[in-house]
Amino acid sequence: MAYRRTDNVAARLADNRRAILNAARDLVSEGGFAAAQMTEVARKAGVATGTLYRYFPSKEELCRQVFREVSAREMNVLASIAAGKASAATRLTEVLYTFAGRAVRGRRLAYALLAEPVDVGLAEERARFRRMHGDIFAGILADGVAAGEFPPLDVRIAAACIAGAIPTALIGPLAPESHELEEKGERVIEEIVRFCLAGVEGAGAKTIGDMRRSA
Amino acid sequence: MAYRRTDNVAARLADNRRAILNAARDLVSEGGFAAAQMTEVARKAGVATGTLYRYFPSKEELCRQVFREVSAREMNVLASIAAGKASAATRLTEVLYTFAGRAVRGRRLAYALLAEPVDVGLAEERARFRRMHGDIFAGILADGVAAGEFPPLDVRIAAACIAGAIPTALIGPLAPESHELEEKGERVIEEIVRFCLAGVEGAGAKTIGDMRRSA
DNA sequence: GGAGGTACTGAACCACGGTTCAGATCGAAT
DNA sequence: ATTCGATCTGAACCGTGGTTCAGTACCTCC
The missing domain is CATH 1.10.10.60 (Homeodomain-like)
Structure with missing residues (x-):
């Protein structure tokens, strides 16, 4: 029956x-x-x-699922580096290189995940993705600050800056048609990483707000 | 007749x-x-x-026009600061504070210009907007490098990093509903600016690529 | 004032792409 | 072999929101 x-x-x-x-x-x-x-x-x-x-149940749900699966793979790669036991500075460097490097090598997919115009549902998913990046960066930064490797800084904000700087700096080159990166890819990546590391490490001066207030 | x-x-x-x-x-x-x-x-x-x-001729064209007008106003504010004759460091600081500050004060509009999910036509316009930011930052950076205020750096890339870091770091707080910034706005802005300035100024070490290659 | 053109109106139109659903097919149980 | 529910099919459906266009009002000039 x-x-x-x-x-x-x-x-x-x-x-x-x-x-x-x-x-x-x-x-x-x-x-x-x-x-x-x-x-x-x-x-x-x-x-x-x-x-x-x-x-x-809907196209949106299907796309979200795809987004999650693809981005999860990326996040795992980064997370396993972040969980290593090297110094915070080393791990941060590794993570940044890996993030940028994978984006360059998987241009199209990276573009879809990071920059392609999408509708609100996916934009939400993308925001979550960015937040996860932020969490990973922030974790490493917090370790570094605790260990005295980095000057004290607001790790959440610094992490968000990094999470924004990398995709944006790659975007022109990341655009689906552009083949620019095939040549100067490494060059670009190094400069981006350099900027982010410097942003973290040069946190010493409390002078900025002051400089401005006295301007 | x-x-x-x-x-x-x-x-x-x-x-x-x-x-x-x-x-x-x-x-x-x-x-x-x-x-x-x-x-x-x-x-x-x-x-x-x-x-x-x-x-x-179409909705797209109308929206593009609106986008251009609104963003032009923003660009002018920044451009006039950039064109000043203060030191590059000062001008950069001013520009960053202004950019972030205006975004915070005009949350909704800033969200529309920088982060709202839009269709391809507007995304194109937005890319142009970002590129213009990049140009302004890059101009100041070039001045600073020429004057020896900043270490040598790839100004285009550093500028792109800045243009990406600021909006992303503000986005959570920038979301249309969030009122978070009304309290800690200044705090957040200072930290973001700090990060960007440090990213520019701490460009001395050529060690990063090396550090990595020997890792 | 009327001829000939321009500008405005708004309800109807249409394209697009996601979604549905009545019918066909398949698999498990007896 | 037959029954019956689950699964699959794909052409038709539909909601949304941008776009059109026949009709009307309005100007300008003679």
């Missing part, structure tokens, strides 16, 4: 779900989220349009 | 154009570009929907 969900079927369902997510992910990493239209995703996943809605 | 466009009429046309732009601008500074729907703009400007299309 009743109907039991066989392992076989369960597996096929899982496969479908994966196929859909993979199709969406592939489209995104080729043409950004703009290219992830439901019809296209379905075609590429080898299912009918309607089927998508048996696995995801 | 022929028809001549009287001064009277010309004035009325100009008035209409202004009324439309003003209506759009007001809507944007209240609810972001999302709130600038053609029907609303027309209503607020006191004209019919169709009339909008006698003055602007």
Whole structure:
């Protein structure tokens, strides 16, 4: 009488779900989220349009899921560096190089995650992503301050500055068409990292506010 | 026989154009570009929907125009500081404080210009806006390097870092609902400026790339 | 004042792309 | 083999909001 969900079927369902997510992910990493239209995703996943809605309640939810999976991979890479036991300065340097380097090597995907115009739902997801970057940076900074490696500073704000500086400085070069980075990529990355490290380490002077107030 | 466009009429046309732009601008500074729907703009400007299309070929063009006008005002403020004859360090400090300060005081508008999710057309305009910021920062930095006030650095990249760090660090607080900044605004701004100045001034060490290569 | 052109109106139109759903298909249980 | 629910299909549907355009009012000039 009743109907039991066989392992076989369960597996096929899982496969479908994966196929859909993979199709969406592939489209995104080729043409950004703009290219992830439901019809296209379905075609590429080898299912009918309607089927998508048996696995995801809406396009927004599907895209969010893709965003989370892709960004989680990035975050894990950074998090494992951050969790290492090298000095804070070393870990920070490593994290910055890795962040920037991966963005450059995966231009298209990085553009989709960081800069492509997206609708509010994804913008929310992107904000979360940025916040996670901030958390990682802030963690390292806090270690460094505690260990006396860095001068005292507001780690949350400094972390946010870093999280903003890197993508923006890469964006021109990050744009989907630009091949600029293939040549001077390393050069650019080094300069960006340099700026961020200096921003952290040169926190000594309390003179700025004063300088200004007396201006 | 022929028809001549009287001064009277010309004035009325100009008035209409202004009324439309003003209506759009007001809507944007209240609810972001999302709130600038053609029907609303027309209503607020006191004209019919169709009339909008006698003055602007499309919504995109209208919005771009609004964006340009609003951002031009900001740019002028910064540009006039940058053109001053104080030391580069002073001018940079002034510009950063002004940029961040104005963003904080005009939260909603700043959000629309810098962070609100928008479609590709406006994103393009926003990129231009960022680039102009970069140009201003870069100009000051170049002066400073030439004068020996700052260590040698790639001014374009450093400028891009600054242009990215400020908005991102303000964004959480900049979000339309957040009132966080009303209290700690000054505090946050000082820390951001500090970070950027340090990033510029602490450019001495050529050690970073080396440190990494030997890691 | 009327001829000939310009400007304005706003309801109807339309494109786009996400979403639905009645019917076909498939798998499990008997 | 048959039943029955779960799953899949894809063409049709629909909401949104920008855009159009036939009709009207308005100017200018003679």
